[in-house]
Amino acid sequence: MRLLDRYLLKELLLPLGVCLGGFLIFWVSFDLLGELENLQKDHAPWSGVALLYWIRLPELLLTILPVGELLALLYALTQHSRSNELTAMRAAGISLWRICLPYLVVGFGLSAGLYLLNETLLPDAKEREDRLRVQWRDPSGTESARNWVDNVHFLNPATGTAWRIGSFNQLSGELRQVRVQMDLPPSAWEETVAPSGHWTTVVWQLTNGLEYLHRTERDDNPASRYKPTLTVGELVDGMDLVAAWKGETGLRMVGTNAFTNRIRLESPELPGGRRWTFDEVNPKTGDFLGLHGRAPVGVGARRTLIADSAIWTNGVWRFRSGNSTNQVHEILFRSNADDDPFDKKWDELEAPELPDTPEVIRSEVRVGSQMGKQVALQKIQLSAREIEIYERLHLNLAKQERARLDTQMEVRLAAPWTCAVVVLIAIPFGAPSGRRNVFFGVAGSLAIGFSYFVLQRLGFALGQSGQITPWVAAWLPNLAFGAVGVILTSRVR
Numbered sequence: 480m481r482l483l484d485r486y487l488l489k490e491l492l493l494p495l496g497v498c499l500g501g502f503l504i505f506w507v508s509f510d511l512l513g514e515l516e517n518l519q520k521d522h523a524p525w526s527g528v529a530l531l532y533w534i535r536l537p538e539l540l541l542t543i544l545p546v547g548e549l550l551a552l553l554y555a556l557t558q559h560s561r562s563n564e565l566t567a568m569r570a571a572g573i574s575l576w577r578i579c580l581p582y583l584v585v586g587f588g589l590s591a592g593l594y595l596l597n598e599t600l601l602p603d604a605k606e607r608e609d610r611l612r613v614q615w616r617d618p619s620g621t622e623s624a625r626n627w628v629d630n631v632h633f634l635n636p637a638t639g640t641a642w643r644i645g646s647f648n649q650l651s652g653e654l655r656q657v658r659v660q661m662d663l664p665p666s667a668w669e670e671t672v673a674p675s676g677h678w679t680t681v682v683w684q685l686t687n688g689l690e691y692l693h694r695t696e697r698d699d700n701p702a703s704r705y706k707p708t709l710t711v712g713e714l715v716d717g718m719d720l721v722a723a724w725k726g727e728t729g730l731r732m733v734g735t736n737a738f739t740n741r742i743r744l745e746s747p748e749l750p751g752g753r754r755w756t757f758d759e760v761n762p763k764t765g766d767f768l769g770l771h772g773r774a775p776v777g778v779g780a781r782r783t784l785i786a787d788s789a790i791w792t793n794g795v796w797r798f799r800s801g802n803s804t805n806q807v808h809e810i811l812f813r814s815n816a817d818d819d820p821f822d823k824k825w826d827e828l829e830a831p832e833l834p835d836t837p838e839v840i841r842s843e844v845r846v847g848s849q850m851g852k853q854v855a856l857q858k859i860q861l862s863a864r865e866i867e868i869y870e871r872l873h874l875n876l877a878k879q880e881r882a883r884l885d886t887q888m889e890v891r892l893a894a895p896w897t898c899a900v901v902v903l904i905a906i907p908f909g910a911p912s913g914r915r916n917v918f919f920g921v922a923g924s925l926a927i928g929f930s931y932f933v934l935q936r937l938g939f940a941l942g943q944s945g946q947i948t949p950w951v952a953a954w955l956p957n958l959a960f961g962a963v964g965v966i967l968t969s970r971v972r
Contacts, residue, residue, distance in 0.1 A: 483568070487555075487581045494554045495585075498547035506539060507532055521615040534608050537601040544589060545897040549905055552582060556909025565910055575971055579906050586902035593895035602845070602862040606649065626650045633843040635872050638662075638834050647844060652837030654789040657798070659833065663780040666696040669813060671706060671713075671772040678765025683709040685770070692811050692821050694782065702811050702821040709770070777814025784809055784830060791837050798828045842868040846884070863891050879945055886942030889953030900931070900957050903964025911971050931960045 511528075518528060559565045568578050610626065631644040638661065645656025673688035690706035758769025785808040787801035800806045807828045811821035846869035866888045870876065876884070904927055935956045942952025 483573075483578075484581045487559075487578070488585070490558070491551060491555045491582065491585065495548060495551035498550045499543065502543040502547050503539070506543060521612055523612075523615050527611065527615055531608060531611060534604050534611065537596040538604060540596065541593060541601070541894065544593065545901050548586065548589060548898055549901040552902060552905035553909045556905065560910060575906070575910060575968065579902070579910070579968075582902050582906070583899070586899040589898035590895045593898060594892075597891060597895060598862050598864070602865060606845075627655075628844050631840060631844055633840075633847065633872065635835055635839070636874055637871065640833065640835055642835065642840070644840070647840055649841055649844065652791045652840070654840075656787065657789050658783065658785050659830075660781055660783045661833070663776055663782055663811070664695060665775075667698075667776045667780060668693050668696070669772075669774045669776060670701070671709060671770070673706070673709075673770040675766070675768050676709075676770060677767065683767075683770075685709055688770075692776075692813065694811070702809070702823045704821060709772075713772075777816070779812070779815030780817075781812050782809065783812075784828065786828070795829050795831045796833045798825070798830065800826055838864075839868055839872070841865075843872065863888055866891070882945035882949060883943045885949035886939065886952055889942070889949045890939055893953040893957055894935075896957050897931075897935070900961050900964070903961050903968065904931070907964060907967030907971055910968075927960065927963070931956055934959075 510532075523531070556565075565575075565578065569575065626648050627646045628649060629646050631647045632642065634641045640659060640661045643658040644654050647654055670691040670693065671688065672691075673685040676683055676685040676688065678684075685707055688706040688709070689703055691701040691703045693701040753774040755772040756769075757767045760767045784798055786798035787805060787807075789796050789798045791797075798807045806824040806826060809821075809823040809825060809828060811823070813820070842865040846865050866884050870881070870884060908927075938947070938952035938955060941947045942949045
């Protein structure tokens with residue numbers, strides 16, 4: 480860094496600190512006067528009041544930092560101009576843009592800092608303030624109890640996962656009284672095995688028969704249950720078994736044993752991989768050995784998990800039971816018409832196939848509560864990440880709702896760059912040399928700055944109402960006033 484840059488920064492940072500400090504004191508004092516009655520009702524301690532305004536600081540900086548920067552720049556540039564320092568620098572062959580480079584760096588640095596604050600601290604400010612006020616009203620309540628949100632319901636259309644959550648902890652991500660339903664993948668399949676059995680003219684009677692439901696093609700721990708009988712329709716859709724034994728339809732003879740009069744039968748390959756085999760069948764008695772069947776799940780096959788609680792651990796949801804008598808239920812439906820689903824019970828169950836993280840649920844809670852309001856959002860209250868997740872979960876949003884979210888997203892990205900734009904506004908009004916009224920430059924710059932903020936708020940409102948395109952609503956003030964600042968600066972003599 481050159482000596483000149485250090486000098487210019489030194490002369491800027493002192494008035495910038497004074498301006499920001501003055502604005503903070505004025506703003507906090509003015510706001511505190513309006514809040515005194517509510518603070519007294521909530522029995523807020525002085526330490527709590529200080530914490531309250533610390534929580535509000537990111538939102539406050541979004542407003543006062545550009546204004547404070549504008550005034551500090553005008554003061555610094557005017558002082559340099561009045562003492563002919565700018566004239567001397569330019570006479571030495573240094574362009575005005577090079578002189579103002581430290582100011583531009585400061586502007587872009589403040590913009591980046593505001594963006595980080597907005598994405599990390601500002602989105603949670605309202606919830607933290609609400610929890611603080613609840614703590615004042617009920618000091619006996621635990622901090623954990625103040626972080627819970629009740630009745631969270633949402634659907635992830637991309638994965639078909641539907642959540643019904645009794646309570647959700649926004650900090651820890653813990654769930655209580657949770658019920659989640661998801662579609663089984665196309666690779667899921669049913670399996671039926673029995674070492675022996677016989678035909679009873681109506682159904683196949685199975686000896687030690689078992690039925691398995693594989694959630695995926697390679698399920699290491701499929702759900703299983705005892706299966707006493709097998710109907711004609713389950714074996715091969717509507718097949719006439721007697722005719723099949725004669726080799727006329729359905730099952731075909733694979734081999735025969737002349738001594739036992741038994742034959743080996745297997746079904747042809749059916750759509751979806753449905754297939755049945757008998758190691759041995761006696762066509763006279765209907766007795767059989769070695770039954771094995773495989774069939775794909777039907778349309779609407781799904782899986783439902785019901786648990787007292789769930790926690791997110793090492794990137795996986797872990798469902799837990801409250802006690803030994805109230806276990807985790809895993810209910811597996813083989814199709815939409817399945818009236819006898821599998822009901823498997825667990826003390827604890829991991830579900831790595833669930834794609835929705837606590838961040839996704841948190842986004843649904845925060846954005847969903849904001850979208851439930853009937854009026855346009857007056858402040859930038861949502862982070863870009865939260866909006867992105869919510870829009871991905873709700874692909875069929877109404878036009879009005881999407882306009883509000885898209886405008887929030889664009890304004891979230893554009894608003895911090897106000898600090899860079901005010902540099903371009905301040906330079907042409909503070910840098911001109913010559914004998915002139917100092918207040919003319921200050922007043923002109925403030926007038927343009929005020930117009931900029933008015934246009935910014937107007938664009939925010941119009942964008943949320945859907946009257947103009949969201950990116951135009953958010954970025955037009957920056958682009959227009961930035962261009963005006965560049966043109967005016969290029970004409971400075």
